[in-house]
Amino acid sequence: MQQLTPAQIRQKVRNKEITGNTSGLAKGFVQCNMVILPADWASDFQRFCEQNPRPCPLVAVSENPGDIHLDKVGKGIDIRHDLPSYKVFEHGKLINEVTDVEAYWRDDLVTFFIGCSFSFEEALIDDGIEIRNITENKNVPMYRTNIACTPSEKFSGNMVVSMRPMVPADAIRSVQICDRFPSVHGAPVHFGFPEMIGISDINQPDFGDAVTIRQNEVPVFWACGVTPQVALEQAKPPFCITHSPGCMLVSDITNKSLSTGC
């Protein structure tokens, strides 16, 4: 079966033929976390992302408030329609989960696309490393930590991490590979000793599913794109739209183009 292009996938999403998880679609292409904020909150959120590049690596920001296109991320993109599922928040409270946000669009909205672990998971798999959440067909386990993000004026919070168990040689190789992809979370932030970063029970993730950790494996932790969502919960902006978990924007950017090439 021929693989769909990112543009074809976005068209199917726009037609409501795809309304769920985008994991595994458009191999080789970057998928993005999304945050949409009013302009008067946007510059401070951008500062928060720039100060915390591991959990909040910015792939792109819309040029002008109200823009519904972002051609450098995907040709012909319509931000209001091209994600399978959106969450709409007011003052930090979820008010709706919808398949398009045309009804909510405003002229002052600024869109942020943030890198996602799908890209580095692909690079690791291409190198022969097993990704446990994929082989066990689960969502990656994610945990709240005691690692404080650098706060901006309005945004703060602790880092959320995702975890993939590996034997030490694969963990080292993962650092080498992921270090080349700073715009999709970069190298791991921790391994081993979950309690050192405030995780009390590795088998009880705060988000996603627990996965098997075998003997001679260590849990390896990456900064996670759920971190900005936690910062949004805390900051409670009057209005905000995000993607629904796992329902990402499929971009035209190749994973390879994100590599710093070393």
Place this chain on the structure above:
Amino acid sequence: MQQLTPAQIRQKVRNKEITGNTSGLAKGFVQCNMVILPADWASDFQRFCEQNPRPCPLVAVSENPGDIHLDKVGKGIDIRHDLPSYKVFEHGKLINEVTDVEAYWRDDLVTFFIGCSFSFEEALIDDGIEIRNITENKNVPMYRTNIACTPSEKFSGNMVVSMRPMVPADAIRSVQICDRFPSVHGAPVHFGFPEMIGISDINQPDFGDAVTIRQNEVPVFWACGVTPQVALEQAKPPFCITHSPGCMLVSDITNKSLSTGC
């Protein structure tokens, strides 16, 4: 006190004013392990090094048998005089330990300079990472492992590793930094679980001294330049000269120039 240049240090070595360990001398410059072999053994040893770049990273090889100069490593170098101490072997047996090898020099000898951990230790310290063997003023602990080197026709053996204990965040940073220095052993080969690589007691190194491993630290293992010496022990060439442990060649090559720059 002004630091001596590499050329000044080599001159003091040549004058027998320096006859011991070169650790800490000529900060910023590469120091090298050395192996000297007759030409009829040299090409096979070179193959062994090229097949095992982590433990045996070649910095330079003399161009013609009998060469006593190697200007690309150090201007005006005299290989017979410019190391503080040499070991001379016949058929794998140590026959002498001397401060120069003029009396042993032959027209068929080929010199190999192999990268040394001093270079990456400096890069780690410059990044703020503690190197336990340095703070405890000890030789780095080294261990024989069960990791087989890729054999050449005459040379084989298991990898020897050096160990530095670190908290996980520093271990990750060390992988990122050392990955940029493939010609001085590159990224670690293992961390944690010593038994996985055939080390039965981390407190009983095969070479060097044991160092303190604190709570929340993992032992991090690098391929070690003692590996080629073990391969020489096994291969028993009719004649061979090496540096004495810790008594390295101080080169004119800067550590920075070895970085792949990523």
